[in-house]
Amino acid sequence: MPVTNNKLRTKIFVLEDDLWYSQFLSYHLSLDETHEVVTFGSVNEFLHNLTNAPDIVTLDYHLPGYDGEMILNRILELSPNTYTIVISGQEDISKAVNTIKQGAYDYIVKNEHTKERLWSIVEKVKEHITLKNEIEALRKEVYQKQEMGKEIVGSSEPIQKIFKLVQKAASTSINLVITGETGTGKEFTAKAIHQRSNRAKKPFVTVNISAIPGKLLESELFGNEEGAFAGATHQQIGRFEEAQGGTLFLDEIGELGFDLQVRLLRVLEEREIVRVGSITPIPVDVRVVVSTHRNLLEEVRMGHFREDLYYHLLGMQIHLPPLRERGHDLLLIAQKVLQAFCEQNNMPAKSFTTNAQKKLLQHTYPGNIRELKAIVELAAVLSEAIHITPEDIQLPESTLSQISEEKTLDEYIADTVQKYLEKYNYNVMCVADKLKIGKSTIYRMIRKKEVYMAERK
Structure with a gap:
């Protein structure tokens, strides 16, 4: 048998x-x-x-x-x-x-x-x-990759690693910390994970910790009963209850005050909240995902963030690379932003000229994707034709010229060489060609420790 x-x-x-x-x-x-x-x-x-x-x-x-x-x-x-x-x-x-x-x-x-x-x-x-089941799993994998491609745009090596981490994070309930500079897409990434998880049909709720004053934040997170404090004229449901069964994204967790850190830790441990003005615990089933542009471990060392909360949150970390490290992903994102803006405003479809693309690539984008979005949308408004030219692209003056910093000429040269080494994967021959300098010049700077090398990927 x-x-x-x-x-x-x-x-x-x-x-x-x-x-x-x-x-x-x-x-x-x-x-x-x-x-x-x-x-x-x-x-x-x-x-x-x-x-x-x-x-x-x-x-x-x-x-x-x-x-x-x-x-x-x-x-x-x-x-x-x-x-x-x-x-x-x-x-x-x-x-x-x-x-x-x-x-x-x-x-x-x-x-x-x-x-x-x-x-x-x-x-x-x-x-x-x-x-x-195999066909369904394959179909789901293809669908998720297609959908992720619509949400998280790019083909660079750093962003491909992010794709893989997002898929792994979505398939588990592991604690998740998303780090990265302002404007790199932390909320976007958290939402992508939620939409691929088994909580996708439940709410995705966002709280920007840094945007809400401390006195109001407690009520915002946990809710309050009528009369709990001056101005509490009615019962309010907090964001934890609002996210029941789904995902609560706490943006900029490093800005959370010490008192609320204690309360958050208790919620994470007990899986229940108590509204302000109440003593009755309310069970909550919520996946908490946090983000920060700060180094939380350094915040712990400085006494600004509770060590026990830090270790409770510690699970998988997804670090989003800044836009300046994503190479030509920038142009893919810019075109997607441009297409969406034109559709939303009933404008004819537009595209960037080659010289306009070169100008976009020259900028360092300290504000990352958020800054790129603002620049592209303004260019779409300023352009008179369907092709966006360099003249339509208005880059912030403060970042067009970095001479405001008082450095010696040698220091500026070293900074430039270092940035090119990082950009071109520490390929000395390539950097020498791009900067039109001798490779011996770069090797001399390395020996003098004016610039440094790292292992090539």
Whole structure:
């Protein structure tokens, strides 16, 4: 008798009013230890348990007092992904054909060959299920990559690493800290993770810690009862309750005051909140994702952030690279922003000229994607034609020229060489060519420790 190597459990319901025959089927099906077999002698009990979505049902088509066609229809209605194998004491070819047309997977006659026939059919069903699951997993993976490509744009090596981390974070409930400079897309990344997680159908709620005064933040997070404080004229639901079952994104967690750090730690440990002005705990099922542009460990060392909260939050860290380190991703993002802005404002589709693209690439973007978005949208408004030219691109004066810093000429030269080394993966020959200087000049600066090298990727 064949035994499958499939490690996944196969749930099989047996509906049979003959106790001996029910035990006979259950015994033989249970010889495969990966089968989870449940027997039913009552139709009502069987139908009630169909919400458990069995993989396979063996159905006695001639149960006393019941219409087999009606039961089959109910199976198809309540558990459409279940494969039904009809087992009948009557060898009726027309009945078998009609049953399969109605939606049954196969039809078996009760005789000396039932056991072998049932095994063969069950194995085929399991192959179907495995194949369907593999196709569904592949379809989901392709869909997620397509959707992620729409959300997180780029093909650079740093952003490809982010893609992989987002997928891993979405498949688990591990604590998550997203770090990166202002404007690198921390909230965007948190939302992408939420949308791929098993919480996707529940709320995604954002709280910008730095934007809410400390006295109001407690009520914002945990809610308050009527009369809890001056001005509390009604009960307010906090963001934890609002995010019930979903994800709460706490942006700039490093700005959270010490008192609220204590309360947050308690919520994370106890999985319950207490509204301001109340003593009644309220259970919450929320995945908390935090972000910061600060070095939290350094904040702990300086006494600005609680060590116990830091270690509680510590799980997977996703560090978003600044735009200046993402190479030509910048142009992909700029074109996407431009396309979206034109569509939103009923403007004709526009694109950047080659020289306009070069100008965009020359800027360092201290404000990252947020700054790029503002520059591109302004360029779309200023341009008179469908092609955006360098004259349409207005870069902030403060970053066009960095001479405001008092440095020696040698220091400026060293800074420039260092930036090019980092940009071109520490390829000395490439940097020498780009800057039109001798490679010996760069090696001399390395020896004098005016610039440094790192391992090439």
